[in-house]
Amino acid sequence: MRKKEIWIGLSIFIMIMLIGCQHSKPKEQDLLRIHSANGEHTKKVIFLMADSLMVQAIDQGISQQELPAFKFLTEHGQYYKNLVSSFPTMSVTIDSSLMTGAYSDVHRVPGLTWYSADNKKVINYGTGPLEIIKQGVNPVLTDSLMDLNGSHLSKDVPTIYEDLARQGLKSGSINGLIYRGASNHKLVIPEWIQIPASLPKEIDVKGPDLLSLGSLSNPFQGIKDLPDGLLNRMGVQNDFAVEAVKYLVQSNKLPDFLFVYLPDLDRELHKKGPAGLAKVKELDQQLLSLLQTFGSPEKAVQEAVFIIAGDSGMTRILPNEQNPVIDLPALLGDTNILRPGEAVSEETEIVLAVNETMAYVYSLKADRSLRELANILKNDQRIDFISWREKEWNYALQGSTAKLIKFKAGGGLTDSYNQAWTVEQDEEVLDLSVDRAKHFLKYDLYPDVLKRLSSALRSHRGEFLVVTAKPGYELTGGNSPTHKGGGGHGSIRKMESLVPLIICGTDQKPDYLRMVDLKAYLLKLLAKETQRKQ
Missing domain, CATH: 3.40.720.10 (Alkaline Phosphatase, subunit A)
Known part of the structure; x- marks a missing residue:
């Protein structure tokens, strides 16, 4: 160069x-x-x-x-x-x-x-x-x-x-x-x-x-x-x-x-x-x-x-010798991933947008489902969870365990911000404490996670995953800045x-x-x- x-x-x-x-004018x-x-x-x-x-x-x-x-x-x-x-x-x-x-x-x-x-x-x-x-x-x-x-x-x-x-x-x-x-x-x-x-x-x-x-x-x-x-x-x-x-x-x-x-x-x-x-x-x-x-x-x-x-x-990012950087292109194998500076073409399958400890992973091919991509990524032990939406439902798949939670706005559960939700399957994926008798749910590890995650999944058009890293790790799309031994944010x-x-x-x-x-x-x-x- x-x-x-x-x-x-x-x-x-x-x-x-x-x-x-x-330099600007007064x-x-x-x-x-x-x-x-x-x-x-x-x-x-x-x-x-x-x-x-x-x-x-x-x-x-x-x-x-x-x-x-x-x-x-x-x-x-x-x-x-x-x-x-x-x-x-x-x-x-x-x-x-x-x-x-x-x-x-x-x-x-x-x-x-x-x-x-x-x-x-x-x-x-x-x-x-x-x-x-x-x-x-x-x-x-x-x-x-x-x-x-x-x-x-x-x-x-x-x-x-x-x-x-x-x-x-x-x-x-x-x-x-x-x-x-x-x-x-x-x-x-x-x-x-x-x-x-x-x-x-x-x-x-x-x-x-x-x-x-x-x-x-x-x-x-x-x-x-x-x-x-x-x-x-x-x-x-x-x-x-x-x-x-x-x-x-x-x-x-x-x-x-x-x-x-x-x-x-x-x-x-x-x-x-x-x-x-x-x-x-x-x-x-x-x-x-x-x-x-x-x-x-x-x-x-x-x-x-x-x-x-x-x-x-x-969050403190682990030092280099502890392998803190999750290389998304490497996990996705020989998929045709858009590289920085390139134009999207008919051959482009995946687009990555990395925000340090979280990333958007976009699928541009209808024959490759978001669930399929999520199942590939979940095998990396450093990934916290992968999330996507299907119509009104939101899904989150826990990395390494494959436990799944689904939720949507409205329903019989109310959180501390007076927001109503329907929650099904493994509540522990997002560390929810649910009291169904009292119709109430609480957050701990992931504050206001249902609303914040749901909003990110509806923030712009497209078919995409939200991927988050566990503490100590961060994501890269190949040219993304990394902070080995330093600090990072982006996650939830x-x-x-x-x-x-x-x-x-x-x-x-x-x-x-x-x-x-x-x-x-x-x-x-x-x-x-x-x-x-x-």
């Missing part, structure tokens, strides 16, 4: 590794139009999403007196240790659920990578440099910068930014992956990306009143000097985001609702695994600096509501699904502890502040 191609791939990876992620009008409709004396809501923040790290750091900001926030607010994320546990799908209040069967963003039967192409928002190079720079950037918010995220469900605009409230996003709103913005594409990627110089997008997306859309340029150069990951990093929020606080420009994405922790944990506090301590110092911008932490929570959440947990087990939620500055509580329910909570919280002002 030529050096130029490698440099292009690595450069693009720096930009989109957060969606991965991302957008001062953004700062002029975000002035809160409720005035300066109402509480604003600041939501900080810390990618891969985990409860274990917070608790350990607080017990060792090393996290003063987290200690203050948890002691002066609500601290929940079991917020249920979306599935797959990948940032684009999670943020889509947060911003729309719906799972993927409604918002239609199935994962970091997936196959579009309508367009006969693999959608990839930026999984890793090798896969990006193989897939093609232009398609990946088109998917992530133009289509994710422009067409893939369903227009049938409003985002929180669109809802707030209809209510006359102001909102902002700093480095958020999902930002569709009611205001017009332009993403300005640097020349070093335009030319190899065949992208236009400017891309028109719709976003909240304030849209800051690294250096592609930097409303602070020319006003506040923030770290947004190439060596600073083009502004898609914690320092840029926190300094941007501090500027809004100092200049009295906070919108009614501000979403802030903090990605740095995720990269570290992928490399070194979920243990360790170094990056969490850095995050804590950034949070403390933000709180002190108000004058003191005590004054900060008097003037604003702070919500800090992780988006997914992470609670280690990757349960995340911390800290709410400080209000006594109002969420009805349910699920990511998908936080939009309703935020809208209610903001409505309360509006009523209080009136």
